[in-house]
Amino acid sequence: MKTNNNTPVDVLIVGDGIAGRLAALAVQREGGSVLIIDKCSPKAPHGNTAFSGGAFRRVSKQYPEKKYFADIMKVSEGQADPRLTRTTIRNSQNAIASLSRLGVRWTLPSSNPARAVSVLGRGPALVAALNDAVKKANIPILYSTRASDILISDGRPSGIKAQTRTGVRTIPSKAIILATGGFQANREMVVRHLGKGAHRLVLRGYKEDTGDGLTLATKIGATLVGMDGYHGGIIHYGYKKHPRIGQIKGMRSVKRYEPAILVNREGKRFVDEGEDTADKTYAKFGRIIALTQPGGIAYLIFDSTAKDIIDPMYEGPGKEPIESMTIQGLAEKLSIDRLRLRRTIERFNAAVSRGRTSGITPPKTHFAQRIEKPPFYAHIVTGGMTFTFGGIRINEKAEVLSNTKKPIPGVYAAGEVTGGFFYHNYPAGSSLTRCAVFGEIAGQNAARYARKTS
Numbered sequence: 462m463k464t465n466n467n468t469p470v471d472v473l474i475v476g477d478g479i480a481g482r483l484a485a486l487a488v489q490r491e492g493g494s495v496l497i498i499d500k501c502s503p504k505a506p507h508g509n510t511a512f513s514g515g516a517f518r519r520v521s522k523q524y525p526e527k528k529y530f531a532d533i534m535k536v537s538e539g540q541a542d543p544r545l546t547r548t549t550i551r552n553s554q555n556a557i558a559s560l561s562r563l564g565v566r567w568t569l570p571s572s573n574p575a576r577a578v579s580v581l582g583r584g585p586a587l588v589a590a591l592n593d594a595v596k597k598a599n600i601p602i603l604y605s606t607r608a609s610d611i612l613i614s615d616g617r618p619s620g621i622k623a624q625t626r627t628g629v630r631t632i633p634s635k636a637i638i639l640a641t642g643g644f645q646a647n648r649e650m651v652v653r654h655l656g657k658g659a660h661r662l663v664l665r666g667y668k669e670d671t672g673d674g675l676t677l678a679t680k681i682g683a684t685l686v687g688m689d690g691y692h693g694g695i696i697h698y699g700y701k702k703h704p705r706i707g708q709i710k711g712m713r714s715v716k717r718y719e720p721a722i723l724v725n726r727e728g729k730r731f732v733d734e735g736e737d738t739a740d741k742t743y744a745k746f747g748r749i750i751a752l753t754q755p756g757g758i759a760y761l762i763f764d765s766t767a768k769d770i771i772d773p774m775y776e777g778p779g780k781e782p783i784e785s786m787t788i789q790g791l792a793e794k795l796s797i798d799r800l801r802l803r804r805t806i807e808r809f810n811a812a813v814s815r816g817r818t819s820g821i822t823p824p825k826t827h828f829a830q831r832i833e834k835p836p837f838y839a840h841i842v843t844g845g846m847t848f849t850f851g852g853i854r855i856n857e858k859a860e861v862l863s864n865t866k867k868p869i870p871g872v873y874a875a876g877e878v879t880g881g882f883f884y885h886n887y888p889a890g891s892s893l894t895r896c897a898v899f900g901e902i903a904g905q906n907a908a909r910y911a912r913k914t915s
């Protein structure tokens with residue numbers, strides 16, 4: 462093993478996604494020296510950050526802290542860590558302002574304009590702005606360098622052991638930040654933690670987020686939390702047939718489907734499509750479709766009144782909805798039993814009153830409108846795998862916690878590698894916000910720790 466006896470850097474950051482890069486900038490602002498390592502090659506788009514849609518959920522006049530907090534608690538069924546949630550929410554506007562100072566430009570997303578802003582140019586533009594900022598700050602990045610162990614001596618970090626193209630080396634540092642993303646691309650971990658079948662979901666983003674940070678952290682006594690949750694996302698079936706279409710930009714999920722109903726291959730409805738707005742149901746519906754419905758697919762069915770609202774967010778072959786002047790004709794094109802589909806829609810239409818249904822199971826509790834005005838349409842949809850919710854337990858200072866919930870000195874984590882934020886379901890745009898907020902916090906605190914120990 463080659464050992465470098467050079468002076469330790471104050472903070473070594475593993476992973477150059479949004480969390481890692483914002484952490485690095487924060488270390489430098491605190492006056493610390495910093496180095497980023499990443500296992501990938503700089504040339505290929507990497508990290509889920511590059512594949513993301515760029516939506517950041519943030520506090521606004523129409524979307525106060527209280528409502529944001531209530532949304533996270535509602536979708537997580539009260540399990541989200543309240544301190545991590547509050548920290549994310551309270552710093553959400555500052556995170557947007559910091560990114561604006563780095564040159565990020567914004568637009569309003571169509572699905573939840575009051576609650577989020579979106580990066581103009583999506584993930585690729587976000588990565589370009591972060592690249593420029595890190596370059597301008599002269600922060601070094603070592604690519605093709607995979608961290609394999611955190612080195613600890615006298616109860617504090619002394620560096621990282623890493624695999625490089627030329628062999629194994631150690632890189633000394635006083636503090637460490639793990640920003641290695643989730644484990645969604647690790648088949649073995651996905652099956653172990655999320656259950657059988659989850660590995661069949663179509664991976665929407667980066668193929669190398671394999672949970673390395675979780676392994677590195679547990680080897681030094683860190684705890685993992687919320688490991689069985691993940692973000693599914695309803696995606697157009699075309700992505701499954703033509704996955705290359707999403708390879709560079711990320712596979713986009715259908716987020717505006719409120720006027721439609723979801724029907725399976727047997728012609729039956731299976732969820733309350735109107736449980737909430739689509740930005741608060743798409744993550745879990747994708748999972749339900751892929752893992753519980755026959756063939757792992759479903760049909761979004763709607764009529765001509767909703768044609769301009771429903772956007773499949775897909776640009777490949779077969780992006781146009783399947784169309785017919787009659788429900789039976791649509792059923793034939795979808796290979797669903799004609800009578801079953803007709804009966805399902807007749808029952809649904811008869812149950813609709815004032816935007817909700819009564820007397821049918823499952824109900825549609827909001828946004829219910831009759832499907833009665835031809836032509837009738839369908840998009841075939843399935844579930845994607847966006848990112849895993851579980852990860853390293855941290856506190857609001859981004860310190861990595863041991864199984865006694867005590868901070869492991871000098872070791873921090875930020876972004877998708879951390880757990881405690883999301884359970885069961887997910888309000889759109891909250892992950893990038895927590896990555897940005899906690900990247901910054903991790904950088905600040907790691908730099909201060911390194912200074913204290915010098």
Ligand SMILES: Cc1cc2nc3c(=O)[nH]c(=O)nc-3n(C[C@H](O)[C@H](O)[C@H](O)COP(=O)(O)OP(=O)(O)OC[C@H]3O[C@@H](n4cnc5c(N)ncnc54)[C@H](O)[C@@H]3O)c2cc1C
Binds near residue numbers: 481499643667671
């Ligand atoms: C299609 C898609 C759309 C999305 N859209 C949104 C959205 O609009 N809004 C939102 O809030 N969220 C969105 N997300 C989620 C969001 O993109 C991620 O949560 C976020 O980008 C994660 O950032 P990160 O910095 O934690 O990790 P990443 O960006 O994944 O970066 C992790 C980095 O760590 C490196 N790494 C891993 N292991 C090692 C190792 N052992 N040694 C060295 N380096 C290592 C990887 O190579 C990678 O570059 C989306 C995700 C996808 C896939």
